[in-house]
Amino acid sequence: MQTLVGLFRNNIRQYGMILALLLITILFQILTDGILLKSLNITNLILQNSYILVLAIGMLLVIITGNIDLSVGSVAAFVGAVSAIMMVDMKMAFFPALLISILIGAFVGAWQGFWVAYVKIPSFIVTLAGMLLFRGLTMIVLKGQSIAPFPATFQKISSGFLPDFPGASKLHILTLVLGIVLSAVFIWKEWKTRSTQKSYNFDVLPGGLFAAKLAAIVIIINVFTYVLATYEGIPNILILLFVLVVIYTFVMNRTVMGRHIYALGGSEKAAKLSGVKTKHVTFWVFVNMGVLAALSGLVFAARLNAATPKAGVNFELDAIAACFIGGASATGGIGTVIGAIIGGLVMGVMNNGMSLVGLGIDWQQGIKGLVLLLAVGFDIYNKSKTA
Numbered sequence: 001m002q003t004l005v006g007l008f009r010n011n012i013r014q015y016g017m018i019l020a021l022l023l024i025t026i027l028f029q030i031l032t033d034g035i036l037l038k039s040l041n042i043t044n045l046i047l048q049n050s051y052i053l054v055l056a057i058g059m060l061l062v063i064i065t066g067n068i069d070l071s072v073g074s075v076a077a078f079v080g081a082v083s084a085i086m087m088v089d090m091k092m093a094f095f096p097a098l099l100i101s102i103l104i105g106a107f108v109g110a111w112q113g114f115w116v117a118y119v120k121i122p123s124f125i126v127t128l129a130g131m132l133l134f135r136g137l138t139m140i141v142l143k144g145q146s147i148a149p150f151p152a153t154f155q156k157i158s159s160g161f162l163p164d165f166p167g168a169s170k171l172h173i174l175t176l177v178l179g180i181v182l183s184a185v186f187i188w189k190e191w192k193t194r195s196t197q198k199s200y201n202f203d204v205l206p207g208g209l210f211a212a213k214l215a216a217i218v219i220i221i222n223v224f225t226y227v228l229a230t231y232e233g234i235p236n237i238l239i240l241l242f243v244l245v246v247i248y249t250f251v252m253n254r255t256v257m258g259r260h261i262y263a264l265g266g267s268e269k270a271a272k273l274s275g276v277k278t279k280h281v282t283f284w285v286f287v288n289m290g291v292l293a294a295l296s297g298l299v300f301a302a303r304l305n306a307a308t309p310k311a312g313v314n315f316e317l318d319a320i321a322a323c324f325i326g327g328a329s330a331t332g333g334i335g336t337v338i339g340a341i342i343g344g345l346v347m348g349v350m351n352n353g354m355s356l357v358g359l360g361i362d363w364q365q366g367i368k369g370l371v372l373l374l375a376v377g378f379d380i381y382n383k384s385k386t387a
Contacts, residue, residue, distance in 0.1 A: 079101050089147065162236065
C-alpha cells in the first residue's frame, strides 16, 4: 500500500487524470443507463473528438515552450475551405489536394513562427491576429457559403473503417487480432524497459504490482477492441491518431528535439546558455502546429462532408483545455502527449455524457469552464508544494 501511495504521489499528474477519466466514465455510464459505453457511442466519441485530439498534440508542444496558439481553429477552417475548392470545385485528385493542404498549414505555421521566434512578438498577439486573419480569409474564400460534397475517398478519412478478413462473422475479426497484437507489443516493451532499468539499478515496481499493471492495461485494450469489433471495427481516424501519438511520444521522450522543447519551456535563458537554438525550436514548433491544424481541418471537413465558414469555432479553446486538463503546465516545460490525449478524452466524455443526459449547452459550457479552472489550480497548488 505504501508503494502504491508513493507511486501515485510521484506521478500525480499522470495518474490523477487517468483516475479522473475513469470516474467520469463510470459516472456517465450510470447516469445514461449504460448508453455511454455501447459500441456505437464509443465509435461516435472517437469520430467526434478526433480533430480536437490532433490539435491537442500540436498545442501541447506549443504550451510546453511557454507559448500559446489561438489561431488553430481558424487555420483548420481555412485549410478545409481550400481543400473543398480543390477537390469539389476544381476536381483535383485526393492525394495532391491533401499534400497542398498540409503545405498550406506548414506555411501558416512558419509565418506565425517567424513573428514569435525572430521578431519576438508575444505568441498571444501573433496568433490572435492569425485567428482573425484566417477566419476572414475562410469567409472570403467560401463567399459565405458551404461547399459540398467531398469525394467518397476523402470522406473515408473520418467515416471509414478498416476492412475485415473475407467471410468474417458479425464480429470484426481484424480488430480483435490487432488488439491481441497490440497487447503483446505492449507487454514486450514494458518488460524490456523494466529489464533495462534493473540493469542500471533503477527503482522499479515490485513484481506483483508490475504484473497487475500489465494485466489491467491488457484487459482494457482487449475489452476496447472487442467493443469496437461488435460494431464496424476500428475507424480509420483511430489509426491516424495512434500513429501520431506514437511518433510524438517518441520525439518528445527519445530525441534531441524533444529535450530541447522541454528545456526551452523550463527556462529559455538556461536553454540558450546550454546551446539550444531557442529561436529555431520555437519556429519549428509553430510549423508543426500549422501542419497539425491543417490535418485537423481536413479531418473535420471529411467528417462534416462540407467546408463551412463556421468550421473550427472554439477548436483552439478545446485543444488548450485538453492540454491543461491532461497535466501540461501553464508556465511551460511540463506535459506529455499521452496526458493531452487523456485530457481531450475527459472533455469528450463529459461533452458526450452531458448531451446524453439532456444537459443544455449553457450548463455544458459552465461545467467545462470549471473543470479547466480546477485543472490549472491543481497545477499551481502542486508547484507551490514542491517549491
